[in-house]
Amino acid sequence: MEQFQWKDQYKLGIEIIDTQHKRLVQIIAELGDLIPSSLNSTGYKNKAKEKKALQKILDELTQYAHFHFATEEKYFSEFHYKRAKEHEAQHENFRKTIDSFTNKLATRDGQLSMEISAFLENWFKHHLLGFDRDYVETFHKHGL
Ligand SMILES: [Fe+2]
Numbered sequence: 176m177e178q179f180q181w182k183d184q185y186k187l188g189i190e191i192i193d194t195q196h197k198r199l200v201q202i203i204a205e206l207g208d209l210i211p212s213s214l215n216s217t218g219y220k221n222k223a224k225e226k227k228a229l230q231k232i233l234d235e236l237t238q239y240a241h242f243h244f245a246t247e248e249k250y251f252s253e254f255h256y257k258r259a260k261e262h263e264a265q266h267e268n269f270r271k272t273i274d275s276f277t278n279k280l281a282t283r284d285g286q287l288s289m290e291i292s293a294f295l296e297n298w299f300k301h302h303l304l305g306f307d308r309d310y311v312e313t314f315h316k317h318g319l
């Protein structure tokens with residue numbers, strides 16, 4: 176699978192947000208890096224190690240996504256952004272999905288990384304190019 180990476184088209188032109196999005200892409204790419212070994216038909220050399228690595232990245236992603244969503248949501252309320260509710264529901268959905276992956280991981284091995292990666296890349300592109308792009312005008316108006 177092609178490595179997920181930052182593209183200029185993801186840029187919103189809001190520095191604080193772009194910096195955070197770049198970091199998110201980086202974490203998602205780290206997770207993607209776990210995949211090649213997972214697809215090895217002979218199985219894992221060390222399943223416990225794979226699982227631990229995946230867990231570590233998922234924890235990091237959870238923490239950073241919370242931080243990032245909180246940043247956006249703080250501005251939504253400060254700037255009275257009109258699609259805040261709808262947007263926050265998307266964030267909430269994401270949190271729930273990541274939590275469910277974390278729970279699944281407890282009972283399954285690191286092969287889950289492919290499923291998680293596919294979800295993340297998809298969600299990120301869709302959210303960033305749609306929902307996040309929508310608030311740019313409002314944020315710009317308020318000097319960001
Ligand atoms: Fe967002």
Ligand SMILES: [Fe+2]
Nearest residue numbers: 196243247307
């Ligand atoms: Fe975002």
